[in-house]
Amino acid sequence: DAGITQSPRHKVTETGTPVTLRCHQTENHRYMYWYRQDPGHGLRLIHYSYGVKDTDKGEVSDGYSVSRSKTEDFLLTLESATSSQTSVYFCAISESQLAASYNEQFFGPGTRLTVL
Amino acid sequence: QKEVEQDPGPLSVPEGAIVSLNCTYSNSAFQYFMWYRQYSRKGPELLMYTYSSGNKEDGRFTAQVDKSSKYISLFIRDSQPSDSATYLCAMGRSNYQLIWGAGTKLIIKP
Numbered sequence: 001d002a003g004i005t006q007s008p009r010h011k012v013t014e015t016g017t018p019v020t021l022r023c024h025q026t027e028n029h030r031y032m033y034w035y036r037q038d039p040g041h042g043l044r045l046i047h048y049s050y051g052v053k054d055t056d057k058g059e060v061s062d063g064y065s066v067s068r069s070k071t072e073d074f075l076l077t078l079e080s081a082t083s084s085q086t087s088v089y090f091c092a093i094s095e096s097q098l099a100a101s102y103n104e105q106f107f108g109p110g111t112r113l114t115v116l
Numbered sequence: 117q118k119e120v121e122q123d124p125g126p127l128s129v130p131e132g133a134i135v136s137l138n139c140t141y142s143n144s145a146f147q148y149f150m151w152y153r154q155y156s157r158k159g160p161e162l163l164m165y166t167y168s169s170g171n172k173e174d175g176r177f178t179a180q181v182d183k184s185s186k187y188i189s190l191f192i193r194d195s196q197p198s199d200s201a202t203y204l205c206a207m208g209r210s211n212y213q214l215i216w217g218a219g220t221k222l223i224i225k226p
Contacts, residue, residue: 004159040124042204042218043160058213090159105214107159 003027004108006091012114019078021111023091025071031094032074033058033105034066036087043090049074081115088112119143122205122217130225135192139205139217142186146207146215149181151190154202154219163203164190195224 003026013019023032033048035058045058047066055066063085065077078085091108122139129135137151148167152160164179166172166188172179178191188207192199205217 040218042120042122042216043206044216045213048213092159104162104165107161109159110157 004091004093004106006089006108006111008111009109010112012116013081014116015082016080019081019113019115021076021089021091021113023074023076023108025074025091025093027093027106028071029093029095029106030071031096032068033092033094034064034074034076035090035092036060036085037090037110038087046076046089081113083115086113086115117142118218119215120205120207120217123220124218126221126223128223128225129195131195131197133195133224135190135195135199135222135224137190137192137203137205137220137222139188139207140186141188141207141215143207143209143215144183144186145209147210148208148214149179149188150206150214151177151179152204152206154204156201160204197224197226200224 005024007022031050034046035043037043044060046060046064047058049055049068067075089111092105094105120141151164153163154160166179166181169181169183176193180189200223202219202221204219206214208214
């Protein structure tokens with residue numbers, strides 16, 4: 001398995017509180033991604049990073065921010081959590097630019113977030 | 117309308133059956149087509165990858181891409197209970213993000 005860990009694995013929080021999810025990789029891959037997975041929607045990209053301090057928005061970025069201060073760590077922050085952000089969050093990594101060439105994404109185990 | 121459509125299932129078949137999983141898409145610019153398998157409470161893992169049209173075979177798995185119909189398929193021969201999982205299609209093009217299907221839940225009954 002690719003060396004990707006996510007923390008916490010489960011979290012229950014209340015509406016309006018800030019939440020930070022962490023993704024840590026040991027593969028030294030350049031690209032890192034945050035997805036959310038909801039029934040009927042599949043995986044939707046929130047934000048991604050193409051290098052230290054280099055990030056960009058994905059399809060569903062509203063209400064989320066990210067930071068990458070080291071190659072191995074990619075943080076996802078919900079500044080003020082809402083019930084609509086209850087979801088399973090997956091981090092992924094890849095070596096090459098997304099969809100520019102054969103590009104396998106390796107996924108972490110996921111974080112189950114419940115916002116009450 | 118979503119760019120990628122995938123029937124969520126569940127699809128339940130007996131062990132040993134041939135399984136056909138499908139996705140349709142609307143963007144003719146897609147060049148890369150992938151199938152990921154996701155076991156319950158795990159992250160997805162890449163199963164098959166195809167560039168442009170054609171077939172690709174890997175053991176019991178065959179991926180087909182029909183760009184003229186905007187239709188991709190994954191066939192599983194001699195299905196096993198261990199194949200029970202959710203199968204996600206994903207597709208993309210150069211310099212753009214992957215677009216994912218919603219996933220089809222497959223159940224193989226012993």
